[in-house]
Amino acid sequence: TKKIISFFIFITTLNVSYAQGYISETIQHDGLIREYSIYVPASYDGTANFPLLFNLHGGGGTNSVWQASSDMRPIADTADFILVYPQARPDPSDGNSFNWISKVPGAFDDVPFFSSLIDTIASNYQIDQNKIYACGYSLGGDMTFELGCKLNNRIAAIAPVARTMQANPNSFCSPVHPTGVLTILGTDDFVSIYNGIVFAGIEYYISAAATHRYWATHNNCDTTATVNIVSPSVERYTWSTASGCAYVEELKVIGGGHDWPGSFGNMTIDANIEIWQFVSRYDINGLIGCITTSINVNNGQTDNKQLIKIVDLLGRESKDLKNQLLFYIYNDGTVDKKIIIE
Incomplete structure (x- = not known):
């Protein structure tokens, strides 16, 4: 009991001392007042577009505690990006604890909330719409x-920590551009099992290997990774395209648990630093400065061209990719007409 009490005192103290500098904001979405904390570095003066990074707390957590546990402000100050910690909504299926929800069919879906949140932030700050990133821990990694x-169509790169993908990703995942993906996973994670979660014969989460294979395939990478030994307890696996563009990485923490390395758990790497160093190499077209291979969402065939924008019949850039005719415009002057039926 003494250990538990000391832990909560520690977290509360961190929250008081580190929360200064964040701005608490709200938006109304789906009939609810949603909360988020935003950090704008002192270098921001409105004359340049800044990248945007979302950092998502775990299931049952809060953004205020999580921003103390994974404080990325020092990195935002030096790298010049806007940092946002959103708050999940009460989950009626889990005693109204704060959980990220993306259940279709279902009453709630947090994906549109994030789209609205991007629009709201972009209306108040100069955001680089080509450099919007997301990272998250545990259930926050799931939402990532x-x-x-x-x-x-709006997220350039992602970095889920302590979570593999939900089962049957082909049924819900439709990447439309080369997407950078970094995972940080512990081999002894007792919550997000490294080799996937199967209960009563039903697969709920796929293994780390299947997760990386999925994204390597969609990014047209070799499905065999190269391995670099970072430390005796950390291995870096990298999946790259034929032209050498790296799109998928795993930081495999040997013996690691349900952790955010550098804050708790393994301390030989710092998840905050690793995440920004990875995602900042990408924009909405893929790895910056590299000849990328775009993804054909209709049949999986690929060619060497970069997606510039997606527009509807009236020439308006579209954020909704489902159930309408859209035109995918590429840098080589070609245009693909596509309809994604859901």
């Missing part, structure tokens, strides 16, 4: 995958 899949 959801954003990489279902809000792919």
Whole structure:
């Protein structure tokens, strides 16, 4: 009991001392007042577009505690990006604890909330719309995958920590551009099992290997990774395209648990630093400065061209990729007409 009490005192103290500098904001979405904390570095003066990074707390958590546990402000100050910690909504199926929800069919879906949140932030700050990123811990990592899949037209790269993908990703994940994906996973995680979660014969989460194979395939990477030994307890696996563009990485923490390395758990790497160093290499077209291979969402065939924008019949850039005719415009002057039926 003494250990538990000391832990909560520690977290509360961190929250008081580190929360200064964040701005608490709200937006109304889906009939609810949603909360988020935003950090704008002192270097921001409105004359340049800044990248945007979302950092998502775990299931049952709060953004205020999570921003103390994974404080990325020092990195935002030096790298010049806007940092946002959103708050999940009460989950009626889990005693109204704060959980990220993306259940279709179902009453709630947080993916549109993030799209609205991007619009709100972009209306108040100069945001680089080509450099919007998401990372998250545990259930927040789950939601990070959801954003990489279902809000792919706005999210350039993702970094889920302590979570693999939900089962049957082909049924819900439709990337429309080359997408950078970094995972940080512990081999002894007792919550997000490294080799996937199967209960009563039903697969709920796929293994780490299947997760990386999925994204390597969609990014047209070699499905065999190269391995670099970071430390005796951390291995870096990298999946790259034929032209050498790296799109998928795993930081495999040997013996690691349900952790955010550098804050708790393994301390030989710092998840905050690793995440920003990875995602900042990408924009909405893929790895910056590299000849990328775009993804054909209709049949999986690929060619060497970069997606510039997606417009509807009236020439308006479209954020909704479902159930309408859209025109995918590429840098080589070609245009693909596509309809994604859901």
